[in-house]
Amino acid sequence: MKIITLTTDFGTSEYTGAVKGVIQSINPEARIVDITHNIQPYNIMQAAYVLYSTLKYFPKGSIHVAVVDPGVGTERKALILETEDYYLVGPDNGIFSLFEYNHAWEIEFKEASPTFHGRDVFAPAAARLSLDMNPEELGREVKNIEKIDIFRIETEARKIKGEVLHIDVFGNIITNIKKEIFSRLGIKTGDRLRIKTLNKSFEVKFLSAYGYAEKGELILLVGSSGLIELSENLGRASEVLNISPGDILEIEAQ
């Protein structure tokens, strides 16, 4: 039984239902697993991050469909990528930037609603892959795909300038700064660090778990996907600080 995962910006709307219907009609045995449908509408960078932090937990051979697709119906390609462990299926708009792939194909299709390739192009392709159809039968190989640079940061001495990648469901602010940067700069648990956002500057402690902070205390920690995260214990840091994906954050060791 093959697993097909779904990551979209469809919310919990009926569009997800239609995608599932198409998949189950082509392969009634496919097991569909929702990763999330709560990507910010049209936010490709956030989707790229979520795929990066989540897909690795799925069994080898899974087929991952990602549909955040503001260019649906225009000339952007519809892709199948083959990585070491998975197939990835979705639009060619940078959403798969964080994956190495061995081969890429442009999906060929005849009829499709120009507003809903999730249902009419990506779901059928994924369902056919789950029936062990060869990607060669679904499209023609292409060499280059769109890429976005997500982990670009600036560092100097003990200062790091990074970007907010994602606000999670608890209001945690997930940056694009990998934990290795902190190790390299010698920052350790218990250290105090100065944070600068667009219009605020404040000090926080670098701790190892939310529960070690006071209620309402802002802290830095290593998030569950190995990226530095700015959090408020038992609160919503993103609201307190009024920060959104795309904002710049500066961290300075004392």
Next chain:
Amino acid sequence: MKIITLTTDFGTSEYTGAVKGVIQSINPEARIVDITHNIQPYNIMQAAYVLYSTLKYFPKGSIHVAVVDPGVGTERKALILETEDYYLVGPDNGIFSLFEYNHAWEIEFKEASPTFHGRDVFAPAAARLSLDMNPEELGREVKNIEKIDIFRIETEARKIKGEVLHIDVFGNIITNIKKEIFSRLGIKTGDRLRIKTLNKSFEVKFLSAYGYAEKGELILLVGSSGLIELSENLGRASEVLNISPGDILEIEAQ
């Protein structure tokens, strides 16, 4: 393995969990697929539209449960309908208006919480159908069911007056005007049309995909279920225009 789909106004609440538990207890092999639980509370017309635009993508033999049920616990009937391809299970309040059916049964039940027939009446009936139980064993046949007229519009010369059926997750405004009406009136891609809402009047282009419009541009297009849709590229038309399901919309060709 039989598919049972769920369409409700339960949100992502625990009520959905209870319904699934009941189904799996009666038939552990049933595969449950969520269509959506985000129907506006009590909005039967929206539910009718969502079923109409989504169920056809599921394999033949699927069992579709729909629970938007403001009259739960009163005298309204609990129904099983048999269509050409499916069983439909839900309250007799117009929710299945857009389906032709061959037979209808009123579900008979003994004990049920008067506030939760989804769990106590509809889920068990669907689970039993998925075990190939005959509807005759679950209730007695009835002749007439409640109907709502959803696609009623007015046209004159090159003017169409329709109604807003649904705001989708992207803020697209889905009307009850079928694309065939546009063809019949000779409206073509690229044409400019005048729209009147309760307190606004403006011109938009009729395009074939969101991506062909400027960022923030209002456009008309044929939505993925074949109905005319008023959209804002990369934005939320419903918020910009302050439009809700039930509102009247007038479209005039130039």
Next chain:
Amino acid sequence: MKIITLTTDFGTSEYTGAVKGVIQSINPEARIVDITHNIQPYNIMQAAYVLYSTLKYFPKGSIHVAVVDPGVGTERKALILETEDYYLVGPDNGIFSLFEYNHAWEIEFKEASPTFHGRDVFAPAAARLSLDMNPEELGREVKNIEKIDIFRIETEARKIKGEVLHIDVFGNIITNIKKEIFSRLGIKTGDRLRIKTLNKSFEVKFLSAYGYAEKGELILLVGSSGLIELSENLGRASEVLNISPGDILEIEAQ
């Protein structure tokens, strides 16, 4: 095929996706059923109520994972409980207060992100239980677990003082008052009762179903899990009355 259910405060976020990936990687045959991911962040009491009102509908042998875990990464234990019918897996913070159990084990683990035991501790434990691994192999038995008292109320003559346990998706206000209390005090369908909240006092009828009230009428009824519920027909009582979980409610028979 074993069922593993999930109840969390992860919303519809990617965290749920990662948990599912881990389970399916360990046991591809496990069937995962979402109960709800919409517990108020960190609200252990609400989670306890939702588990109590929902788990009983699942087949015997199901494995129930509950992750509402403000203390993640601190010294609170990670638990497996064995009840008559189920395994329960989650943090030792009172979330399982409403279940009798025969045995309890503290899950032992080596590596785990201190911010995400749902993925790194609870999901693997549940998946292994679903492969019929013995809890003895996953941890060491413990005697006592954390308990919260949820159904504590005060009664005198024909007056009851209870607490709001949960606001459901329709805005219904679910109290911690069991229907048996009403029977014992001789309160019957049709009776008028006086309700006092922090800053309001008003009369409502005790009815058997929402649909027997006028549109917008506030009523008391027995909710679907046998607790007294304060509701507005076709409206949201919690918003009209500005009531939240934890608020005190006084009910007086006339």
